[in-house]
Amino acid sequence: MLALRFLLGLALVAVLASAHEAKALPSYARQTGQECAACHNGFPELTPYGRLFKANGYVFPGSTSDIPAVSAMAVNSYTHTQQPQPGGAAPGYGANDNFAFELASLFYGGAISSELGIGAFIQSTYNHISGRYSWDNTDIRWAHSSIIGDREWVYGISLNNNPSVTDLWNSTPAWRYPFQSSGLAPTPETATLIEGALAGSSLGGTAYLFWDRLIYGEIGLYHTLSPRLSTTLGVDPTGSNSTSGPALYWRLAVEPTWGRHSWEVGTFGLTASQLPGRVAGFGTDDTTDVGIDTQYQFLAADYSLSLQASHIFESSTLNSSFAQGNASNLHDSVSSSHIKASVSYDQTYAVTLGYFRVIGSADAGLYNGISTNNSPNSDGLIGEIDYTPFNHGGPGIWPWANIRFGLQYNYYLKYDGASKNYDGNGTNASANNTLYLFTWLAF
């Protein structure tokens, strides 16, 4: 009971939701005495060893450091969009060419009790653009491993706030590329439910098993937070949906490894009944996401190659939205595809190219005011060049510090339904093309 209260206390004290991704945690490096590169092939992407570190509950020991498992990070950036955003990119910001201190996060990352196999990744984030301080990705887990019949069984349970935040591969939504995006650039409106709709606005529990480092299965239930609890945790509940009954998350993956290669193939998904806008009396919107994904990594001594791809198919029956006049179709579907390839040298220099595509049924009710042809369709390319000088250890005075300098370009082929004049005001998809320069600092 005490342990439970301690865990809940930690989660609350961490007061942490915007879905800004966290990266390599210096506190993990301090705990294990290992470099970021041991667990990360360019953070936050995990190496096979990093996957085991996570599956085993973040408790692997090592270093003799007594510094608490607390880390911090800050992101500063410059954003240029091909066309200015009239009225400003955000309150207090100009229409274009914005320099910004975007966000700062505090983390608890590491073992809570190595003996009990309890560890955590708890992030809280101050988003300087929105001015909100909220909880962010949170994963508190208990894990254990046994050898049964000459095979390793690693299993555990997790209390977390984002379906797929617990996953071990970087092809599922919570930890996939791009790992950092501008908070001052427009992005397409439509995504599937599992792509962040419940991130930080829900709480859930999952149970998982990683068998023989080959087969991974996980299942969990999530429920949205009440408006009061959302507000307490810093998440703006305005316009939010609520789940009606628990949302079911599942994950199944197989990852053969040979030599320096690893290749994962899997499926994941989320099914939920929701009250849109938390309005009862009109039935529920029922959504099922089914994803397939794959990841290939080749990790050589001084360079690496990494590929990820996923395709999520979403099917919705919009009883409530339809009855309320907010959707024109009773049934809608959306599919979301992502693929990216990256090469890195010495875990210091990396080049990444990704492509995404969202395709869905046109719905005048759902996409009215967003897309002139009522379509959610978008696709584009995202390229990035990164320089991470301290992946093998930071400066002598604080060797756990890490910094990344990133140059990213978002190139839209289609945006919210069209290439040309998608909003009826003559705006083309290319108007949103974004040049994003950022520094990410963790210590």
Added chain:
Amino acid sequence: MSTFPIPAVLAVALCLAACESQRADVAQHQDIEGYVHLCSSCHGVTGHSVSPTFPILAAQQADYLEAQLHAFRDHSRADPHAHTYMWGMAAHLDDAAITKLAAYFSAQPASRGEPVDDKTAATAKSIFIDGIESRNVPACVACHGEKAEGQGAFPRLAGQHRAYLADQLRLFRSNARANETMHDNALNLTEPEIDALAAYLSSL
């Protein structure tokens, strides 16, 4: 939804947790069970690693393993992977744990690597047995044993990952892995000779 067997899943997980871990059977020594689990993340439970980034420890000479763990702990072995992975891993090991871990992995059965073609084997075998006198490359067999099984502080090379062996020779040559003797031995080896030796020794 209410019929979904989450309680059953949790019950199974908790039952598994409550079960006495059988890793002790593998580890032989209850008190290094946790360390063996940790080592196994990269080296495999029985010391047979999958990735050549990490050496195979099974059947390795206990004295050699012990010396390396001490060298990781006191940072005298400082090649890049030692720094990335092993400094942290070894930091908490006391002398007794090091001795037990070395004994555990050295007691695991050996394995053979991939076969090698005859021409490569002939080139490598000649260096292994006779050395290259004109370039002051001594015969490997003198220290590493007739079957490259190692002896004492001299490591077993037979069956090791080919890429790992080649990497180590290059690290010795560049002095990134500091070892005066092996630095001198590797200094005058050509790239093809290093590759041939690694392939041959791995196949043994």
